[in-house]
Amino acid sequence: MADIELRRLVKEYPGGVRAVDGLDLTIADGEFFALLGPSGCGKTTLLRSIAGLETVTGGHILIGGRDVTGLAPGARDIAMVFQDYALFPHMTVRDNIAYPLRIRKMGRPERHAKAEETAEGLSLGGLLDRRPGQLSGGQQQRAALARAVACHPKVFLFDEPLSNLDARLRLEARTFLKRLQRDLGVTTVFVTHDQAEALAMSDRMAVMDAGRIRQIGTPTEVFQRPASTFVASFIGSTPMNLLDAVADRDTLRVAGTTLPLPAAAGPHVRDGEKLVFAARPEYMTLHREAEPTGIEGVVAIVENMGVGSLVSLEVPGGADGARIVQVTVPEGQEPEIGSRGWAVAAPERVLLYRHDDGELVGSERAGAGEPVLAGAGD
Amino acid sequence: MSPRELVGRVGFYVLIAVITAFMALPVLWLLLAPFDRTPTLTTSLPEWTWQNFAGLLDNPYALASLGNSVLLALGSMVVVTVLGALAAYALSRVRIPGRDGLLYALLLLSSIVTGTAAMVPIFLLMFELNLIDSQLGVVLVLSGGLLPAAIFILKDFMDATPRSYEESARVFGAGPLQILRDIVLPVVRPGIATIAVWTVVNVWGNFLTPFILLRSPDKSPAAVVLYTFYTEGGQADLGLISAFSLLYSIPVVAMYVFVNRRYGFRFHGGIKR
Numbered sequence: 001m002a003d004i005e006l007r008r009l010v011k012e013y014p015g016g017v018r019a020v021d022g023l024d025l026t027i028a029d030g031e032f033f034a035l036l037g038p039s040g041c042g043k044t045t046l047l048r049s050i051a052g053l054e055t056v057t058g059g060h061i062l063i064g065g066r067d068v069t070g071l072a073p074g075a076r077d078i079a080m081v082f083q084d085y086a087l088f089p090h091m092t093v094r095d096n097i098a099y100p101l102r103i104r105k106m107g108r109p110e111r112h113a114k115a116e117e118t119a120e121g122l123s124l125g126g127l128l129d130r131r132p133g134q135l136s137g138g139q140q141q142r143a144a145l146a147r148a149v150a151c152h153p154k155v156f157l158f159d160e161p162l163s164n165l166d167a168r169l170r171l172e173a174r175t176f177l178k179r180l181q182r183d184l185g186v187t188t189v190f191v192t193h194d195q196a197e198a199l200a201m202s203d204r205m206a207v208m209d210a211g212r213i214r215q216i217g218t219p220t221e222v223f224q225r226p227a228s229t230f231v232a233s234f235i236g237s238t239p240m241n242l243l244d245a246v247a248d249r250d251t252l253r254v255a256g257t258t259l260p261l262p263a264a265a266g267p268h269v270r271d272g273e274k275l276v277f278a279a280r281p282e283y284m285t286l287h288r289e290a291e292p293t294g295i296e297g298v299v300a301i302v303e304n305m306g307v308g309s310l311v312s313l314e315v316p317g318g319a320d321g322a323r324i325v326q327v328t329v330p331e332g333q334e335p336e337i338g339s340r341g342w343a344v345a346a347p348e349r350v351l352l353y354r355h356d357d358g359e360l361v362g363s364e365r366a367g368a369g370e371p372v373l374a375g376a377g378d
Numbered sequence: 379m380s381p382r383e384l385v386g387r388v389g390f391y392v393l394i395a396v397i398t399a400f401m402a403l404p405v406l407w408l409l410l411a412p413f414d415r416t417p418t419l420t421t422s423l424p425e426w427t428w429q430n431f432a433g434l435l436d437n438p439y440a441l442a443s444l445g446n447s448v449l450l451a452l453g454s455m456v457v458v459t460v461l462g463a464l465a466a467y468a469l470s471r472v473r474i475p476g477r478d479g480l481l482y483a484l485l486l487l488s489s490i491v492t493g494t495a496a497m498v499p500i501f502l503l504m505f506e507l508n509l510i511d512s513q514l515g516v517v518l519v520l521s522g523g524l525l526p527a528a529i530f531i532l533k534d535f536m537d538a539t540p541r542s543y544e545e546s547a548r549v550f551g552a553g554p555l556q557i558l559r560d561i562v563l564p565v566v567r568p569g570i571a572t573i574a575v576w577t578v579v580n581v582w583g584n585f586l587t588p589f590i591l592l593r594s595p596d597k598s599p600a601a602v603v604l605y606t607f608y609t610e611g612g613q614a615d616l617g618l619i620s621a622f623s624l625l626y627s628i629p630v631v632a633m634y635v636f637v638n639r640r641y642g643f644r645f646h647g648g649i650k651r
């Protein structure tokens with residue numbers, strides 16, 4: 001078992017793309033760590049650098065305290081599961097799982113016994129003599145996992161292992177993978193572009209953009225207090241409401257409404273400063289009657305989400321015409337399309353971001369480090 | 379169907395039948411003439427006899443030359459598949475500037491190596507290398523001519539093999555030769571089989587190179603020996619030629635059928651799933 005430490009890691013591709021840009025990160029021993037970010041942000045590159053499949057251009061990689069920056073992938077004591085699983089098409093499942101052991105010169109009977117034992121644990125028992133082409137997507141994924149598990153690595157690296165599965169299977173595989181990781185206690189880095197996956201599975205997660213980490217924290221922290229408007233708009237199954245706002249003495253003018261400025265934010269904003277008001281649809285309530293702290297609008301769309309619905313209010317005003325504010329309402333309380341409504345945000349859930357750099361109000365400017373203070377009062 | 383269409387279709391089939399018959403005639407000749415007591419250049423029902431084959435047994439070089447052909451063909455096959463696979467793997471995986479240009483240039487030039495135009499320089503080169511009248515020399519020249527096309531085709535197969543297979547093996551600690559042996563070669567096996575057969579067929583049928591580079595008749599392959607079958611009168615001995623031609627073509631046809639059954643011929647990469 002081992003922790004992973006990345007120090008000032010840089011990977012620049014020929015042609016000048018900095019896919020990983022001076023990244024510092026420590027992943028604790030036994031942690032299930034998710035790397036989340038939009039397409040092209042450098043997740044795969046980072047994972048492949050840890051694996052040794054990419055030669056980094058700068059910085060150091062330590063696994064279990066040992067500097068592995070210059071070591072070949074095979075010498076790093078890791079196992080990787082690729083997005084396409086990379087099961088060898090000409091080998092049976094048994095030979096596939098046993099292949100890493102064969103490389104380590106384990107005898108045929110031992111490695112086959114080991115493969116069978118591992119396969120049994122991942123409910124692949126009856127499929128050992130099949131070729132990968134004769135397995136379903138979910139079975140292929142488990143076979144790839146079994147191959148990684150059988151060689152007892154210090155670190156697991158997963159590159160979007162669930163993205164080739166259909167929606168239902170993906171949910172099953174999530175639970176399965178989470179339990180497997182918990183049972184084995186192996187440090188795991190998991191790349192995904194699905195925020196729900198990262199929130200559901202990880203102990204801690206990092207949100208990346210353009211080769212840098214924008215926020216690190218537990219899923220709860222990242223979900224409740226996104227460090228910037230970028231993270232805020234990326235996390236959550238319904239996108240966060242982000243509305244332009246202006247500070248006016250002790251108040252905040254948002255979408256034609258005046259709200260009290262959260263007390264904790266007070267010292268950090270200038271009078272007349274442009275801000276971004278942020279509240280999750282789940283943390284807002286819809287009222288049929290006028291509310292002093294409500295944002296008024298006309299119900300434009302109601303989307304059924306199974307439990308409850310997502311209501312889009314069209315809020316007039318602003319230089320750019322109408323704005324949309326989304327609110328979730330409980331089952332059976334869906335409003336009529338075209339009716340008026342007032343969206344009220346729970347004050348303790350409101351976040352304020354600076355308009356210019358998109359960072360949380362009160363956080364240090366253009367520097368690393370934890371935000372000194374999050375937006376709203378408590 | 380209108381009468382016009384009917385006439386058109388009938389005409390089409392008649393045309394196809396004529397072309398087929400034209401193509402089939404030489405094959406028919408090859409099947410009948412060897413068993414004819416007095417073979418001619420026309421195809422006719424033979425007076426059955428084994429005498430032509432008996433004649434072959436009396437010829438001192440006929441049967442040995444088939445052995446020589448096998449030697450040359452298998453030698454070239456080994457050289458072309460081994461070197462071709464290694465080169466194609468490297469060219470497919472390593473990024474060097476102008477790689478594709480290099481390959482196309484090689485491919486173009488290769489048709490010259492085994493062609494007629496370069497025979498004089500090749501003869502001189504082999505003379506300098508002391509490889510005249512040596513079967514090794516013939517194998518090297520023929521392989522050199524076939525390698526570029528083999529590399530070209532094999533590279534396509536290698537390109538179509540996902541890199542994640544090799545990367546996965548690398549993470550497990552496999553070295554380059556282990557990866558080639560355990561992963562890449564088995565995956566591109568249909569391509570290797572195609573190249574092997576293609577090489578054998580090419581060498582088997584090649585006349586000019588062994589004819590020029592080999593002196594002693596006991597080293598000559600079948601294609602060259604076939605050329606020496608004359609009667610005392612200086613006439614081509616059609617009996618011997620036809621019988622020998624039949625023997626000469628059987629191995630190639632048999633091999634084609636076998637390999638096609640076993641692997642299937644493919645000239646492009648891609649993994650069957």
Ligand SMILES: Nc1ncnc2c1ncn2[C@@H]1O[C@H](COP(=O)(O)OP(=O)(O)OP(=O)(O)O)[C@@H](O)[C@H]1O
Pocket residue numbers: 013014015017018019037038039040041042043044045046193
């Ligand atoms: N071999 C390469 N050569 C040059 N640039 C590359 C190479 N591989 C990736 N890049 C660039 O590096 C950046 C990061 O790529 P990477 O594959 O790590 O993104 P990602 O976060 O995994 O995206 P996705 O979610 O789409 O898989 C991208 O801008 C990409 O274009």
Ligand SMILES: [Mg+2]
Pocket residue numbers: 043044045
């Ligand atoms: Mg990726």
